[in-house]
Every structure is written in C-alpha cells, then in structure tokens.
Amino acid sequence: MSAHDTAVDGQRPADDGPSSADDVLEVRHLSARIAGQTVVEDVSFTVPARGVTAVLGRNGVGKTSTLRAILGLVERQGEIVLGGTRIDGERTDRIVRRGIGYVPEDREVFAGLTVAENLRLAERDARVGAARRELVAGLFPDLVQRAGQRAGTLSGGQQQMVSLARALLNDNRLLLVDEPTKGLAPRLVAEVADALAEAAERVPILLVEQNLEVVDRLAERVVVIDAGRVVHTGPARDLLDDPARVQRLLGVHAETAADDPGDTITRAPAGPTTEEVTG
Amino acid sequence: MSTVVLLLVTGVGLGALYFLVASGLSLIYGLMGVLNFAHGSFLTLGAFAGWAVARAVGTTSWAGFALALLAGAIVGALVAALTELLLVRRLYERHIEQVLVTVGLSLASVALFEGIWGPDPEFITGPAWLDSTTSLLGAHVPNDRFVVIAVAAAVLGGIVLFLRRTRYGLIIRAGVENRAMVTALGIDVRKAFTVVFAVGGAAAGLGGVLASQYFGYVSPHLGGSLLIFAFIVTVIGGLGSLAGAAVASVVVAVLQQVANYYWGYGDLVVVLLLAVVLLVRPSGLMGRSAR
Numbered sequence: 370m371s372a373h374d375t376a377v378d379g380q381r382p383a384d385d386g387p388s389s390a391d392d393v394l395e396v397r398h399l400s401a402r403i404a405g406q407t408v409v410e411d412v413s414f415t416v417p418a419r420g421v422t423a424v425l426g427r428n429g430v431g432k433t434s435t436l437r438a439i440l441g442l443v444e445r446q447g448e449i450v451l452g453g454t455r456i457d458g459e460r461t462d463r464i465v466r467r468g469i470g471y472v473p474e475d476r477e478v479f480a481g482l483t484v485a486e487n488l489r490l491a492e493r494d495a496r497v498g499a500a501r502r503e504l505v506a507g508l509f510p511d512l513v514q515r516a517g518q519r520a521g522t523l524s525g526g527q528q529q530m531v532s533l534a535r536a537l538l539n540d541n542r543l544l545l546v547d548e549p550t551k552g553l554a555p556r557l558v559a560e561v562a563d564a565l566a567e568a569a570e571r572v573p574i575l576l577v578e579q580n581l582e583v584v585d586r587l588a589e590r591v592v593v594i595d596a597g598r599v600v601h602t603g604p605a606r607d608l609l610d611d612p613a614r615v616q617r618l619l620g621v622h623a624e625t626a627a628d629d630p631g632d633t634i635t636r637a638p639a640g641p642t643t644e645e646v647t648g
Numbered sequence: 649m650s651t652v653v654l655l656l657v658t659g660v661g662l663g664a665l666y667f668l669v670a671s672g673l674s675l676i677y678g679l680m681g682v683l684n685f686a687h688g689s690f691l692t693l694g695a696f697a698g699w700a701v702a703r704a705v706g707t708t709s710w711a712g713f714a715l716a717l718l719a720g721a722i723v724g725a726l727v728a729a730l731t732e733l734l735l736v737r738r739l740y741e742r743h744i745e746q747v748l749v750t751v752g753l754s755l756a757s758v759a760l761f762e763g764i765w766g767p768d769p770e771f772i773t774g775p776a777w778l779d780s781t782t783s784l785l786g787a788h789v790p791n792d793r794f795v796v797i798a799v800a801a802a803v804l805g806g807i808v809l810f811l812r813r814t815r816y817g818l819i820i821r822a823g824v825e826n827r828a829m830v831t832a833l834g835i836d837v838r839k840a841f842t843v844v845f846a847v848g849g850a851a852a853g854l855g856g857v858l859a860s861q862y863f864g865y866v867s868p869h870l871g872g873s874l875l876i877f878a879f880i881v882t883v884i885g886g887l888g889s890l891a892g893a894a895v896a897s898v899v900v901a902v903l904q905q906v907a908n909y910y911w912g913y914g915d916l917v918v919v920l921l922l923a924v925v926l927l928v929r930p931s932g933l934m935g936r937s938a939r
Contacts, residue, residue: 442832460831462831463836465833465834473832477826479821482825489818490819491833
C-alpha cells in the first residue's frame with residue numbers, strides 16, 4: 370500500500386493543496402540521500418505556527434535526516450516552504466537566517482569553545498540578543514555560572530542546555546529540535562522539557578523525540594515516519610490515547626514509555642508499518 | 649658552546665620560516681580540509697613583490713625592507729584570497745580535484761614566475777645590519793635570524809589574538825571543530841574560508857620576503873623548496889593545530905640544522921622524524937585523532 374493511499378483520521382493529506390496560513394512550515398515530497406542511499410522518501414507534512422509538532426518513528430527511519438534535509442544539511446529534493454517562501458534552493462546558513470533555530474541530535478556544541486563563546490557565536494543579531502540573553506539566563510542559570518568553562522567539559526545535560534540556548538538566543542520563526550532528551554537522566558529530561566515548554570510559548574517547535582512522556586507533555590500534533598515515509602499525522606492526543614495504534618506505528622506500548630522516561634521506542638521490533646496514512 | 653648556540657638560533661630562525669608557511673597550511677586544512685599545494689606560490693610571489701618594492705625604494709634601506717615586508721604580506725593575502733574565491737571555493741568536499749588544482753596552480757605559477765623573472769636566482773642585499781652578525785654566548789649569529797624569529801613570533805601572536813578576540817576568529821575555531829554546525833547557526837562559513845586563505849597567504853608572503861633575506865636570493869623555486877618542509881611540519885604538529893605547527897617548526901628545523909652540521913643528513917633525519925611521528929602518533933603532536 371502506498372504511503373498516501375488512505376487518510377483514516379479524516380484529515381487533509383499534507384500534499385493535497387496549499388498549506389494553511391496558520392502553518393509556519395510546509396514540506397512537500399521531500400526526499401533525502403546520504404552517501405547515495407535514500408533515507409527520506411516523498412515525505413510531506415505541515416507544521417502549525419503554534420505549539421509543538423513531534424516527529425516520531427522507530428530508530429533509523431529518517432527523522433533526523435528529515436530535519437537535516439529541511440536545513441539543507443543533506444542532499445535533498447522536494448519543496449520546503451517557510452512562512453510562504455520556498456527555501457529548498459537555499460544554502461543552510463541562509464535558511465537559518467530566515468528564522469530557523471536548530472538543536473541537533475547529540476548537541477554538537479563546540480567543545481573547544483567556552484560556554485560564552487558558544488552562545489556568542491550563535492547570536493545572529495546583537496540587538497535581539499540582549500533581551501534573549503536575559504531569557505536564556507533565566508532558563509539556564511547554570512550556564513551563566515559556567516560561562517568561562519569549555520563546553521567539552523560540561524555534562525551531557527549542560528551541553529544540551531547550551532545547544533538549546535543557542536537556538537533560543539535568536540528571534541526564530543521555528544525551532545527544529547532533535548532528540549533533546551537522548552541519554553539524559555530523568556531529572557534532566559524534566560528540565561529540558563520545562564525549557565522546551567517555555568520556548569514553545571514563543572516559537573513553534575518541530576521536535577524529534579523518542580520519549581513518549583515528553584511527547585505527551587509537549588506536543589499537540591504528531592508526524593509519524595516509517596521507512597523514510599510519513600505514515601501518520603494528527604493530534605498527539607489521538608495517537609497516544611490509542612495504545613494499539615502506538616504499538617502498531619511505533620512498536621512500543623504508550624503507557625510503558627510514559628511510565629519510564631528512559632524507555633524509548635528503540636526497543637520496538639523492526640518492520641515497516643505503512644497502512645495508516647493521514648495528512 | 650658557540651656552535652651549539654649558533655645551530656640553535658639558526659635552527660629557530662629556519663623554524664620561523666617554516667612556521668610562516670605552515671601556519672597558513674594548518675589553518676586552511678583545519679577549517680576547510682584543503683591540502684593547499686599552491687601555498688608555496690603565495691610565498692614566492694610575496695618574495696618577488698617584496699624584492700620589486702625594495703629595489704624601487706632602496707634595497708639597503710630600512711624603509712625598503714619594511715615596505716618589502718608589507719608588499720609581500722599584501723600580495724600574498726590578495727593572491728591567496730583570489731585563489732580561494734576563483735578556484736578552491738568550487739571544490740570543497742572534492743578532495744582529489746582540490747589536490748589536482750592546487751598542484752597544477754603550483755606548477756603553472758613556477759613556470760609563470762620563470763617566464764617573468766627568469767629561472768635563475770636573483771641575489772639580494774638588505775640593510776647592512778641584517779647582513780652583519782651579533783655575538784651571542786660566543787657565537788656570531790647573523791642578525792637576519794633574529795628578525796625572522798621576531799616576525800614569526802609576531803605573526804603567531806597576531807593570529808592567536810585574531811582567533812581569540814575577533815568574531816571571524818571565533819567562527820574559524822568553531823569551524824575547525826564542526827563546519828556543518830557553524831552553517832547551521834546561520835553563519836556563512838565561506839567568508840571565513842576566504843579570510844583564512846588571506847591570513848595564510850599574508851603569512852606566506854611575509855615568509856617569502858624573510859626567506860629571500862635569510863637565503864640571500866629570490867627565485868621561482870623558493871616557495872616549493874620551503875613548502876615541502878612546511879608540509880612535514882604541519883603533519884608532525886598535527887593538521888589543523890596552530891600551536892602544533894609552531895612547536896613542530898622549531899623541532900624540525902633545529903634537528904635539521906644539527907643533523908646537517910654533524911652528519912650532513914639533515915633532510916633525511918626530518919623525513920625519519922616524520923615517519924616515526926606517523927607511526928607512533930598519526931594525528932601529530934597536537935592534532936585531533938581523526939577528521
């Protein structure tokens with residue numbers, strides 16, 4: 370069955386007509402290749418201008434590659450529209466300057482630079498930066514105390530704070546946040562989720578996340594990817610309240626994941642699930 | 649004792665020349681992953697530019713020498729920036745093509761220089777003080793060695809300040825670690841590429857003027873002969889490490905001078921040192937383990 374054959378949730382498929390004016394990002398027929406291998410194939414979805422949209426899926430299905438393709442960090446084809454403007458032909462730095470903040474998987478802080486230098490590097494506009502610096506200092510007071518410390522010597526949680534702070538320092542129209550709780554202790558997971566919840570009040574977030582408890586707390590909408598294709602989109606609540614569908618789409622029991630933040634869908638059995646497709 | 653002092657100072661002076669070439673090579677490789685085989689051409693052109701300016705102003709005057717240094721640095725920076733903009737920029741991530749183009753440019757530029765200035769060395773003289781010696785712990789050390797060392801130290805200090813105190817320096821340091829993430833912060837890293845080429849070219853141009861003073865001549869092959877050792881220094885120091893390049897420059901040059909004086913096999917000893925470093929510590933003295 371094709372990935373776009375059915376719309377069981379009764380919603381408009383993402384590639385069926387123009388996006389709503391309330392959408393900040395529209396992705397149409399996006400494909401991406403890494404080292405000659407297709408890792409994302411004909412993916413279409415929209416991101417509303419408010420709240421958190423979570424991208425879900427088993428390990429290795431193309432979630433991270435989708436975010437990287439939106440930014441032009443991997444070879445890609447398809448249409449990407451940010452706030453009504455096509456950006457798929459642009460370089461990564463220009464796309465970002467249009468107002469996309471990126472929090473990559475594994476943080477990717479600059480280990481040899483201090484915390485302050487990491488943040489200074491990320492500031493695109495010094496005029497905006499002054500107000501944003503206060504926001505970041507309020508969200509992550511630990512970073513203020515560690516301003517002179519090399520980022521490579523920080524703990525994983527602190528590095529995640531730096532990575533989030535870099536994105537929050539700018540006046541963005543959208544944040545792409547990739548597995549921000551990966552490898553963090555439960556207490557830090559809660560802190561990161563708090564920071565994302567506060568950020569989501571100011572800017573929409575497209576969030577790749579394996580921890581369903583975090584998804585449950587933050588996301589209003591989900592996009593499920595399997596084998597490089599979108600197999601489900603819709604309200605997060607609809608998916609998470611349906612354990613059978615969670616099991617089928619993500620290969621994990623929703624309650625199990627929600628009870629234990631460290632329990633992710635990585636335990637899910639392999640195998641594509643493509644029968645359930647919505648816009 | 650005087651022999652040891654002379655060998656040490658002369659070795660450090662030669663190391664200073666190596667560093668002026670290697671610093672640019674190391675920065676360019678560290679940020680862009682480009683092995684720039686045309687770097688010697690920047691040095692040679694800087695040397696000829698300096699020579700031309702010095703002849704116009706007066707080769708034995710300090711003003712002529714100072715203007716020669718300035719001209720060498722400016723010409724080196726301009727040619728390096730143009731090389732990056734016109735040739736190398738199109739070839740990022742295409743390493744084989746980069747090597748072919750920079751090697752080709754290196755060979756073509758030597759032929760061009762021979763066409764313009766002839767294949768033979770042009771012997772030069774500088775201010776009288778540079779050609780005389782200073783007595784140091786019993787050794788009569790040529791004064792030009794002190795000048796080369798001082799200029800290289802100033803270049804090292806200047807590059808360190810540039811890297812630590814300026815936004816471009818910050819971008820370059822971050823780019824050496826993770827170029828893709830720098831672009832993902834909305835920074836056009838290509839401008840930093842051009843700046844790094846220009847800084848490296850300026851250092852090489854300065855090195856060209858000082859090398860012509862050190863060796864007493866300028867020739868189309870000046871850059872090529874120094875480039876070989878600069879590459880060795882860059883590998884031993886650790887590709888991408890400025891501090892590594894500085895330390896390795898001095899170690900290699902002093903070892904080379906000592907081995908040349910006592911056994912006459914200085915170049916062989918340097919190659920053996922390179923082999924040992926590659927076997928024992930492939931990332932170099934201060935380099936990262938893998939790129």
